[in-house]
Amino acid sequence: MFVYYTSGTCSRQIIFEVxxxxxxxxxxxxxxxxxxxxxxxxxxxxxxxxxxxxxxxxIKCKNNTSCPDQLSKAIAAYKNSLLETKNK
Numbered sequence: 001m002f003v004y005y006t007s008g009t010c011s012r013q014i015i016f017e018v019x020x021x022x023x024x025x026x027x028x029x030x031x032x033x034x035x036x037x038x039x040x041x042x043x044x045x046x047x048x049x050x051x052x053x054x055x056x057x058x059i060k061c062k063n064n065t066s067c068p069d070q071l072s073k074a075i076a077a078y079k080n081s082l083l084e085t086k087n088k
Contacts, residue, residue: 001026002081004074008063011037014074022049024075032067040068049075 004014011032017025027041044052057072065073 002078004077006070008065009067009070011067024049
């Protein structure tokens with residue numbers, strides 16, 4: 001399970017899992033517009049993280065970001081954490 005603390009959005013946190021095939025699962029946003037964010041979580045369920053990162057990156061709402069954009073940043077942070085762990 002990966003936890004990402006958002007910035008500039010109504011949601012405060014994004015929690016998700018990634019399987020061995022780079023597919024995302026169990027996406028949960030803490031805070032924000034519950035119905036919309038549950039929808040985002042269901043729409044990305046089982047999709048490749050690289051595809052999701054590319055698709056959602058740059059979507060703007062307020063503060064020059066959005067919850068979908070923050071999910072793309074969370075995926076980037078997840079991938080960076082794997083690289084850091086691998087390089088230790």
